[in-house]
Each structure stands twice: as structure tokens, then as C-alpha cells.
Amino acid sequence: MYPxxxxxxxxxxxxxxxxxxxxxxxxxxLILEKNSEEIYRFIDALKDSKEKxxxxxxCGNYSEDDKCLICKDKxxxxxQICVVQSSKDIIAMEKTLEYKGVYHVLGGVISQNKGILxxxxxxxxxxxxxxxxxxxxxxxxxxxxxxETTALYLDKLLENEEVLxxxxxHGIPMGGHLDYADELTLIKALEGRKKM
Amino acid sequence: MYPxxxxxxxxxxxxxxxxxxxxxxxxxxLILEKNSEEIYRFIDALKDSKEKxxxxxxCGNYSEDDKCLICKDKxxxxxQICVVQSSKDIIAMEKTLEYKGVYHVLGGVISQNKGILxxxxxxxxxxxxxxxxxxxxxxxxxxxxxxETTALYLDKLLENEEVLxxxxxHGIPMGGHLDYADELTLIKALEGRKKM
Numbered sequence: 001m002y003p004x005x006x007x008x009x010x011x012x013x014x015x016x017x018x019x020x021x022x023x024x025x026x027x028x029x030l031i032l033e034k035n036s037e038e039i040y041r042f043i044d045a046l047k048d049s050k051e052k053x054x055x056x057x058x059c060g061n062y063s064e065d066d067k068c069l070i071c072k073d074k075x076x077x078x079x080q081i082c083v084v085q086s087s088k089d090i091i092a093m094e095k096t097l098e099y100k101g102v103y104h105v106l107g108g109v110i111s112q113n114k115g116i117l118x119x120x121x122x123x124x125x126x127x128x129x130x131x132x133x134x135x136x137x138x139x140x141x142x143x144x145x146x147x148e149t150t151a152l153y154l155d156k157l158l159e160n161e162e163v164l165x166x167x168x169x170h171g172i173p174m175g176g177h178l179d180y181a182d183e184l185t186l187i188k189a190l191e192g193r194k195k196m
Numbered sequence: 197m198y199p200x201x202x203x204x205x206x207x208x209x210x211x212x213x214x215x216x217x218x219x220x221x222x223x224x225x226l227i228l229e230k231n232s233e234e235i236y237r238f239i240d241a242l243k244d245s246k247e248k249x250x251x252x253x254x255c256g257n258y259s260e261d262d263k264c265l266i267c268k269d270k271x272x273x274x275x276q277i278c279v280v281q282s283s284k285d286i287i288a289m290e291k292t293l294e295y296k297g298v299y300h301v302l303g304g305v306i307s308q309n310k311g312i313l314x315x316x317x318x319x320x321x322x323x324x325x326x327x328x329x330x331x332x333x334x335x336x337x338x339x340x341x342x343x344e345t346t347a348l349y350l351d352k353l354l355e356n357e358e359v360l361x362x363x364x365x366h367g368i369p370m371g372g373h374l375d376y377a378d379e380l381t382l383i384k385a386l387e388g389r390k391k392m
Contacts, residue, residue: 001290003260005244012238015230016223027212029284031245032258034211039246042208043239048201049227050235062228064199088225094197 006032055087058129060105060122062087070094070102077101079135083126083154085109085142093140101138104129109146110153118153127157136164143170143188202228251283254325256301256318258283266290266298273297275331279322279350281305281338289336297334300325305342306349314349323353332360339366339384 002010006028013024031039055061056068063069070076070090080101084090090103106121130137139154141147151167158165171189172181181189198206202224209220227235251257252264259265266272266286276297280286286299302317326333335350337343347363354361367385368377377385 001265001287003249003258003265005241005248005260006258009241009245012241015226015234015238017226018222025287026214028245029287030211030213031242032249032283036246038211039242042211043242045201045205045208046227046235046239046242049205049224050232052201053199053228062199062202064201069197069199087228091197091221091225 055105059103060087060107060125061090061103075100079133080138081126081129081134081136082138082140084140085147085150089140101136106141106150109141109144109150111146111149121150123154123157126154127161130158130161130163134163136166139165139167251301255299256283256303256321257286257299271296275329276334277322277325277330277332278334278336280336281343281346285336297332302337302346305337305340305346307342307345317346319350319353322350323357326354326357326359330359332362335361335363 009028009031010021010024013019013027014021016024019027031042052064053062054064056063056071057066058071059068061068061070065072077100081104082093082099082101083104083106084093085106085108087105090105093099093103104122104126106123106126108116108121110116110118110121126137137154137158139151141150155165155167169192170185171192172178172185178186205224205227206217206220209215209223210217212220215223227238248260249258250260252259252267253262254267255264257264257266261268273296277300278289278295278297279300279302280289281302281304283301286301289295289299300318300322302319302322304312304317306312306314306317322333333350333354335347337346351361351363365388366381367388368374368381374382
């Protein structure tokens, strides 16, 4: 039904998250209506993202240089390191505009299912950074089975270091409803209750 | 917050229909995780879609050759032409698997607002095709103000030709509900009522 190159383009769009046949078709048809300039801007952006973006040598965040924008920023508190699973999580944290420390990207979590061991993660470098006089390590892996396992592993690993190890609070999300919260979240919310 | 090339890629994804900041961000971050092979497949598909896809010289449909797949198909009834606004509409019609005639793409509709006149549309070629012995012209422009105007214009234009001019039926969509239908649709449904 479609010319081959259009069918190809539709297939490519389907690799994007949450994009099915119908949406991929809409995207591809829109591309056909765009002028060459816009398409080549898109092509260049894709190429650049692949060729220019690497990982920061200090924290593992996405960066075009050896040092990422956050590690370069002299106003950040380098004595506070927030440990996250992936660079995506840094973007989420940065949006809060609250956190002024630096980050460390593990590049995954310990997972028996996927065969990911501690040595596959960016942990050795974290230890080196900590030895340079870090005061607090905030473990911000996701509250999933694997994220929790990784958090416990790191906590154990760091128990002999002179550093405060904390974990992001778990509980009912703001704007959420008690009757929609799952049992585990409620248990965590109870455990973590605070004096008002 | 993002490296420049990532920010660029996010901007590019935002040109897709219905894609806002959040979705563009998800798409761009996924691209960063894909391997080079997949990215270059995507880049090639974009390039090909721009360089290879042109319009069929007969009907104006998307095609890689001078003649589109439908015009090439010898089993199609060339005495029946369905007139649509854009190539996208052909894809919708083809999905029905019901229509066995051929198409003609106008490349738009007459619009005072946008300053689109009949001479801006692919009408001259339609007239030439009709003179070659077409039996029926089905006008399938959208049931909007502009689509209706264009349909009336074509009907008037063809009144002296020896050809049957028909229009797609308008009414309540299948699976739709009367109480959700707008007044105009209900009026059209009433006007077009049939003996059971």
C-alpha cells in the first residue's frame, strides 16, 4: 500500500516508546509534508546526538565534553553526591531546581534476571570520588526490587567509609490518593511518618 | 540542563503532530540509548523519504516511480476515480479493502482563508483524465466548509461532462451515538436516510 521508503520510515518511528502503527503512520506522513530544510535539521540532530553525546568522565551524565554541565558548574556542592540509575533521572532531579549537589550515574541496577552484577555498574569510580572527601551520598535508585537491592548493596559497601548514606523518601506521591496507593507504598509511608 | 545536541533533538521531535515537551524528551532519550545501526537506519529512512518519494504523475499519490502502485495495478477499475484532498486519504480508503477504482489527489481544497484558489489544485489533470472515458467520479473531500465548497465546485465544473458525479455519504459514524453527534451530522443523516 505504501511506497517502500515510506513503509521503512513508519517502521523506524515504531522504535520510539509508546508509538504503534497508527502514530508511526501519522509521524511519517507529516515528515513527507515537511520541507527539506526541516528534515535535514532532524537528520543532523539525530547524527549529532549519536556522535557528539558521550558520558561525563566524572559522573557518567550525558555530555558533549569530558565534563558535563553539572560537573563544570562551580556553584554545585561537590560534597553531596546523588546516585542515580541513569542520566534520565538527573534530568528529573534537575527539574526540581532544589538539589544543588552533584550526581553519579550507575548505568543500571543490580539484577539477577538480567544478569547485571555490581561489577557491571559504575561503582568503582563512585568509591574513588567518595574518598576525595564527600560528606553525603543520596541513593536515588528507583524503588523497585532491583533498585532497592542496589541501594542496600551500596549502603553495605559504604558502611566503613566516613560518609553519610541517605535514601530518597518513599511514600504517597503529592496529589495522590490513599485509596489508589498500593500496599507497599502505604507501608513505606507509615514507616517514614514524621512528627507534624 | 541538556547538552546542546540533545536539546536540539528534543526540539526536532516536537515538530511531530501531538508531541509536546515531555514526549519529545522521552523520544530523544530513547534515541541516545539506541545503537548506531538503528540510528543510521532511521537517518537513512528520513533521507530516503525525502529524496525518493515523489508524486505519481497520473493521480498525485505518493510514489517512488512516475506511476504509483495503484495506477500501476492492472486489476483496478480506471473508469472510477475517487477524488481526495491528500495522499493520506488514499491510505485511509485503501484500508477498507472495498474500493477497486483509482484515485485523484487534489493537493488541498479551495479555501478563502488560506487563499487557495481552484487553479492551485490539481484539477486540470482531473479534467484530462475524465475526458479519457471515466464513468464515475466519487468526490471524497472532507465534510468541512472548505471540503464542501470544493465538492460543489467540482460538481458544477463537471455538469457538462458525460460522467456520474457522486459524493461519499455523511451521517452518524458506525459505533457512534446519536447523543454525541453534532447537529450538522444529524441533519445530514436525516437527509440521507434510506428505506430499510
